Amino acid sequence: xxxxxxxxxxxxxxxxxxKSSTINLYVRTSSATVKVLSFDGSITSYKSxxxxxxxxxxxxxxxxxxxxVPKTIKVYGNTRIKYFDCxxxxxxxxxxxxxxxxxxxxxx
Amino acid sequence: MNNLTGLNVSGLSNLTYLDCSNNLISGINFTNSYNITGxxxxxxxxxxxxxxxxxxxxxxxNVSGNNLTGINVTGLNKLxxxxxxxxxxxxxxxxxxVSGVKNVLIQxxxxxxMVNFNxxxxxxxxxxxxxxxxxxxxxxxxxxxxxxxxxxxxxxxxF
Numbered sequence: 071x072x073x074x075x076x077x078x079x080x081x082x083x084x085x086x087x088x089k090s091s092t093i094n095l096y097v098r099t100s101s102a103t104v105k106v107l108s109f110d111g112s113i114t115s116y117k118s119x120x121x122x123x124x125x126x127x128x129x130x131x132x133x134x135x136x137x138x139v140p141k142t143i144k145v146y147g148n149t150r151i152k153y154f155d156c157x158x159x160x161x162x163x164x165x166x167x168x169x170x171x172x173x174x175x176x177x178x
Numbered sequence: 179m180n181n182l183t184g185l186n187v188s189g190l191s192n193l194t195y196l197d198c199s200n201n202l203i204s205g206i207n208f209t210n211s212y213n214i215t216g217x218x219x220x221x222x223x224x225x226x227x228x229x230x231x232x233x234x235x236x237x238x239x240n241v242s243g244n245n246l247t248g249i250n251v252t253g254l255n256k257l258x259x260x261x262x263x264x265x266x267x268x269x270x271x272x273x274x275x276v277s278g279v280k281n282v283l284i285q286x287x288x289x290x291x292m293v294n295f296n297x298x299x300x301x302x303x304x305x306x307x308x309x310x311x312x313x314x315x316x317x318x319x320x321x322x323x324x325x326x327x328x329x330x331x332x333x334x335x336x337f
Contacts, residue, residue: 088181157197161180166187174195175187177180178218 081151081169089160098153100171187211198222199240208232219244220261230254241265242283251276262287263305273298284309 087093151169155176164177182201187193188209195216198206203222208214212232220242227248230236238259241249246265251257253275260282267287273279277297286308 156180158179161182164180164182164185166190170190171192172190173192175190175193176195176197177182177185177201178197178199 081171083151083154083169083172084163084165085156085159085161086163087159087161093159095159096153096155097151100150100152194235215256217241260284282306 083097150171152172153174154166154169154172155174156164157176157178161177166172166175179200182198182203184205184207185198185201185203186207187196188207188211190211191213193211194213196214197216197218199218199220199222201222203219204224206219206224213235214233215235215237217230217233217236217239220240222244224241225245225247227250228241228246229250230239231250231253233239234254235256236254237256239251239257240259240261242261242263242265244265246262246267248269249262249265249267249271251260252272255275255278257276258278258280260276260279261284263283263285265287267284267289269289270291270293271284271289272293274294274297276294278300279298280300280302281304282298282301283303283305285305289306289309289311291311292306
């Protein structure tokens with residue numbers, strides 16, 4: 071019997087923010103849920119709602135990182151990231167090259 | 179508002195909507211990402227001549243509030259909304275093949291004229307105030323007057 075292996079590579083978006091308060095992101099994928107999330111020590115907590123294919127993420131910044139210190143956040147999708155909105159978060163860098171199937175990008 | 183100074187969307191062939199307005203962006207890498215239909219780059223620091231002709235599916239573009247000195251939209255036959263106000267665009271804007279456009283806002287530039295503007299018979303709103311345009315044709319004025327709002331030179335006319 072032939073064995074078929076599907077290699078689904080995770081997709082990610084990385085951003086750096088100097089925002090000193092809550093960071094809000096919105097992600098939608100093609101199916102399933104977004105795994106979320108990898109971040110540095112500046113994020114003290116996060117909460118999310120992920121009904122099936124979309125997720126709204128709220129990150130709280132605290133401790134020594136609460137000032138205008140760059141914070142790196144990675145958002146992972148276990149399928150294909152289709153939509154990403156990181157508006158109004160004092161974002162200073164954004165990398166979307168690891169989400170090659172993204173259809174909508176909002177970073178105003 | 180974000181504070182991006184640059185953006186790289188190269189290789190994103192599925193990207194159809196990009197809103198990077200209200201940043202500090204001086205350049206964007208669009209290589210092989212030309213399927214965009216909605217492009218919003220207003221209020222950034224983009225300068226020079228912007229060539230939008232590779233974006234053949236473009237329906238709406240807003241590049242207002244930048245430092246552009248030129249813009250090329252020829253052949254974009256799906257373009258419906260073209261907003262390039264408050265830049266430094268000089269010379270003549272060529273609308274060859276842009277016959278489907280409905281909204282043109284190009285006020286507060288240094289534009290001296292428009293070529294092939296007569297093809298834009300479906301236009302609904304048009305504002306070229308704050309420029310030095312001298313060649314608007316009666317045909318366009320009639321079409322605009324019948325269907326929408328027009329502003330020429332420093333005046334605004336509503337029909």
